[in-house]
Amino acid sequence: MPESPTAPAALPTPTAPVELTAEDGKLVVLARGARGRVGAVEGAAVRDQDGRTYTAASVSLPSLTLTALQLAVATAVAAGATRLEAAVVVTEASTLDGAGHAAVRDLAADAPVHVAAPDGTVLGTVIE
Known part of the structure; x- marks a missing residue:
């Protein structure tokens, strides 16, 4: 049975501290x-092909x-982005959610998706 697009994507286990570029930092x-402003479960940020950034918090209605x-990702697309260079999600979870991962992959097959803890510690990066 094919994996559901909302299933979590496993994070790699970093063998050394993950070093981000300044832009990804x-x-x-x-x-x-974004997460802290509204006390959301998750916060995220993406950077598009022109270097513009878009932030969001999880929504549950x-x-x-x-x-x-x-x-x-939806905000980036609504602003005209056609490709993503990188993405970050800050969450208490230890996995990347499948729906968010799929949204990034809709615009970039190879953009790194960094997953960080609420304190900013990078837990891992998903590249595939």
Whole structure:
């Protein structure tokens, strides 16, 4: 049976501390801010092909549920982005949600998706 697009994607286990580029480090700061502003479960940030960044927090309403990464990607697309360079999700989970991962992959087959803890510690990076 094929894997559901909302199933978690396993994170690699880092063997050494993950070193981010300065630009990806900024995404961690932005994602933490988006999460903290509204006390959301998750915060996310993405960078598009022009270097523009988009942030979002998870949304949970009776009629609509979006992960932070889904909403960040949707915001980027609504602003005209056609490709993503990188993404970050800040979460207490130890896995990357399948729906957010799929949204990033819709725009970039190879963009790194960094997963960070609420304190900003990078837990792992999903590249595939």
